[in-house]
Amino acid sequence: MSKINLSVNLCNIQLTNPTILASGILGTTKALLKRVAENGAGAVTIKSVSVEPREGHKNPTVITFEAGMLNAVGYSNPGVDAASREFTNLQDVGVPVIASVIGTQKEDFVRVVEGLSTQRFSAIEIPLSCPHTPGFGLLAGQGTPQATFDITSTVRKVTKLPIFVKLSPNIPEICTIAKAAEDAGADAITAVNSMGPGMIINIEAQKPILSFKVGGVTGDALRPIAVRCVYDLYKAIKIPIIGVGGISTGRHAIEMVMAGASAVGIGTGVYSRGIDVFRKVCEEICLWMQENGFDSIKSIVGAAHD
């Protein structure tokens, strides 16, 4: 393959390619992060960490359907102290590691960010947009412009690392919220979190399948919505966008980049194409770029805009 340049500079973080493991997928242990990196990811995100340990929702927590996945894991995580012990010597992972930090109030975000500060994370992601966990994200009112501004500026005061604010696709005024995050000092927007929540009912049991009954929708069903969100955001904000939602092929990734994303998150694609989805997507991007006469991924960011 000739010289296709997939490298990305995202908020001064050097990525060898634009694919990022999305939070909540496989990011439970350092060993799994390393394995994802070995399978071609340009960066990886840990599973979201809260102050206290959380068991999350009972099973079933994740279920697939024809057009993607429905999940209500409920932010199970070992809490900041155990997470800080788990994610030591992160240089071993081989690619930049992003910490996903959650809280029910501003002070929680501070405690988690400070608790993880001894480890070598490359950025902090704050999802203010989970649609299925009481006390967090949308169910805690964190998806409003004011709450987004407050939480982001609070985190801004306690870290010099780049801050990525992850937003929900549900909210029509996503650009207003993104601007609030930008004004508060966010360095990038991750767009988008899962949508919904949605529900899948087993008609024989006459019951919803997920134990939490509802869950966030991801995968193919989410992609057109995610692409539209990224497209709108690209016009509205100056900071870079990490496009997430239904990306499992090189064509999907290119579509997201053309909408305006500087990098792309991959989650459900790990299910549909395997843990080496990152390598496959990169190879497919290269092939397409070669066939279409492009040599740098950077050159097509926002290409779909007038």
Place this chain on the structure above:
Amino acid sequence: MIEQPVTVKICDSLEESQGVKTFFFKLDLNFEPGQFLMVWIPLLDEKPFTISYIQKGLVGISVLKRGMFTNILHSKKVGDILGIRGPYGRGFSLKPDSNSCVVGGGIGMASLATLVDRLNPLPDNQRGHVTVIQGARTAAEIIYQKRFRDMKLCTEDGTAGFKGTTVDLLKDLLKKQRFQRVYTCGSEKMLHKVVELCRGYGIECEVSLERYIKCGFGICGQCDCSGQRICIDGPIFNTEELSRMEDFGKITITETGERVIH
């Protein structure tokens, strides 16, 4: 593979031992010994179980009464429904032409039962011989009493068979006979000892590991063991793979995702 739970009706049940009950239901599945199903009780929870019988269109799961979920599962009657998805994971490799030993500790025997059925397809198997070792704490906990042709029992209290552990019994057998392959399932401490013992004899092992399972298809990261996902990369791992898994026999992972000493 069934991605969303399908409901099945329990059509029979069998008391296997003190604490273990097998539930049978009709389901058409392509199943490899060692794989597992996710069993859903609506509004309660969903847990992984291996298939312990597959015959005449009937699938059986053997359930040890251990916690809230299995207690409620044990109270299910013929006609009650369960939700089933799967099968998931990578099963045992089947080498019916070699002399092999199958070592099951406690309910771990359930994961090995269909393997023994497959390795012993004919009454006069000319190709290879299968020796089964089943270990339990006491005689009342032995399962599948009359199911296999060559099953050696051991109990910790000596109430049935050899007095001692499966590892002790395997050690004894290895002094007298050779196996090309050892298949095993049980507590991870036992598995670790079996693998170490066999390593000394140059015998390849295939081991069934257990972790807390959530998605079952390799996406949530809950069942990690040194970068291997038990649900999709396993649950069966061989000696060579295990030698690269530092957590094997030492570290497990809790419901919150914390890695803790086994």
